[in-house]
Amino acid sequence: MGEAARAAARALAHAPTVQKADALRRAAAALREEADAILAANLADMGRAGAAGLGAAMLDRLRLDPGRVAAMAAGLETVAALPDPVGREIAAWTRPNGLRFAQVRVPLGVIGIIYESRPNVTADAAALCVMAGSAAILRGGSEATASNRAIHAAFAHGLAAAGLPEAAVQLVPTADRAAVGAMLAARGLIDVIVPRGGKALVARVEADARVPVLAHLEGLCHVYVDRSADPAKARAIALNAKLRRTGVCGAAETLLIDAATPPALTAALLADLLAAGCELRVTPDLLGLDPRLRTAAAADWSTEYLDAILSVATVDGVAGAIAHVERHGSHHTDAIVAEDSAAAARFLAEVDSAIVLHNASTQFADGGEFGFGAEIGIATGRLHARGPVGLDALTTYKTVVRGDGQVRPG
Structure with missing residues (x-):
């Protein structure tokens, strides 16, 4: 999955804005068309979660209804309409020697997202990563397995219909906890890990990760x-x-x-x-x-x-x-x-x-309320991003230097 994601990330990094936006709009249409199947999958998840004794708050996070599916689809269209951060110049200056410097936003690469309960994260995270030019490997919680698969299938349809690689967004196909460990150790295949869940999940990710982590801690x-x-x-x-x-x-x-x-x-x-x-x-x-x-x-x-x-x-x-x-x-x-x-x-x-x-x-405290369209989560650390993590926070930058034959004096 990591190797496929890296190949897809290279394609996404240079995909034009109109193609990425088209993929999200087609995915939104697929979500609406498959709403009945998504709700049936969610009903099955809710039944299993209720039988397992999941608490009321977690059940509320897991639950989908026609309004929430419609909101997911609308969220994809909102992200599609946002300005593309990739290639945006964020600073420029010229030195006395004539060298011209520019800092330009570029994709992060491959983003691994580990999350619990909320199936809407599958759609939100996928949309943000694609629009930010990065591939995503998604590992949802076992309580939302059927819902996540149904949502991911609709999103994959949008990618394929727009001519983008389906491997740009992959869903880990197993609920085995060892998959989380594999993601945390996948240095060289995954560039950033984003955990979104309870205290225990975030603590494990921060303790075991060999990949940089963009942490989203509990909301006290x-x-x-x-x-x-x-x-x-x-x-x-x-x-x-x-x-x-x-x-x-x-x-x-x-x-x-x-x-x-x-x-x-x-x-x-x-x-x-x-x-x-x-x-x-x-x-x-x-x-x-x-x-x-x-x-x-x-x-x-x-x-x-x-x-x-x-x-x-x-x-x-x-x-x-x-x-x-x-x-x-x-x-x-x-x-x-x-x-x-x-x-x-x-x-x-x-x-x-x-x-x-x-x-x-x-x-x-919500990316949509901030005007970001959607968010992967609320980052509570100090490095790279804080608050709702939207499109800009899912990019980094490189410095482009243009000269005219300058060499550095000895």
């Missing part, structure tokens, strides 16, 4: 409500950040409330969440506000629930919020709700996360 996301927060904004953002979809990595897992926040707003924030069916695990000072509140354990502050459960703590202003996020966060996505511009500026500057927001929900 926080919403901090400052004493200056507008009550209506704070209540709407807290509800949306936690409960719009609890199983996504941008869902808030901890609500931090300034100890100087008006008591009425603190009580309203908790009441809204409880009324919506959210379990709240809180610091002792908040227990008296409602008998349904539970005392938070030490582990709660570092737990990604992916469920209708939220940890809530009072903190000593913006400094306390920043300290809490630094201690317990995963550098994914964190938000402040505040009308005090100085407090907001401090939070945005000092919280070292891939995405920081002011007066907006953490659920905007």
Whole structure:
């Protein structure tokens, strides 16, 4: 598979934009035409996952319906319409000796993507890699085997119909965990590994990989409500950040409330969440506000629930919020709700996360919401890319130097 991918990557690297875009549009059409088969495959996966005791959050990630299949197809068309990064000049300068330098975006080569549960990643990752001129080797989770195969088959049809090699996007045909080990050791065949899944998966990849890794860690996301927060904004953002979809990595897992926040707003924030069916695990000072509140354990502050459960703590202003996020966060996505511009500026500057927001929900941690069309995931490391990994982040660059006979003096 690696050798076939390298050959396909060479073809993709020089494929014109119109051909790559045509492949994605044809793949989108194939997804729509094969929607019934894809949904039947997903129903089989859901049945097996339910029998195996998969949790509600993971089942939500696995589940497809006509709307989600339509959204996958539309996502491919959105990526097809994005500017092609390959060949784009990102910097240029001339030296006193007349040498002209230009940094130009080029494909990464072969990208190995290891992911769990979400079958839509099969389509999103394939589209982004192809448009970025790279081949992809996809290894999905065993719980989504049938869904991934059905989606991949539709995508392969689009590649072939556009005259691109089907090996440009390959799906590992086995659920054997040894396949992951083989990918992690495939230096020289795979250029970059992108893990997208739970803490255990990412930890294994980072520990065992002999290939560079673009890590996507868990989403321990926080919403901090400052004493200056507008009550209506704070209540709407807290509800949306936690409960719009609890199983996504941008869902808030901890609500931090300034100890100087008006008591009425603190009580309203908790009441809204409880009324919506959210379990709240809180610091002792908040227990008296409602008998349904539970005392938070030490582990709660570092737990990604992916469920209708939220940890809530009072903190000593913006400094306390920043300290809490630094201690317990995963550098994914964190938000402040505040009308005090100085407090907001401090939070945005000092919280070292891939995405920081002011007066907006953490659920905007999504490539589509950033205007990227789709994403492979949210990168939480420091090297190469941070935040939603879209087209540009799936390229590197080379420096092209043009001269007129210059030689370097001794």
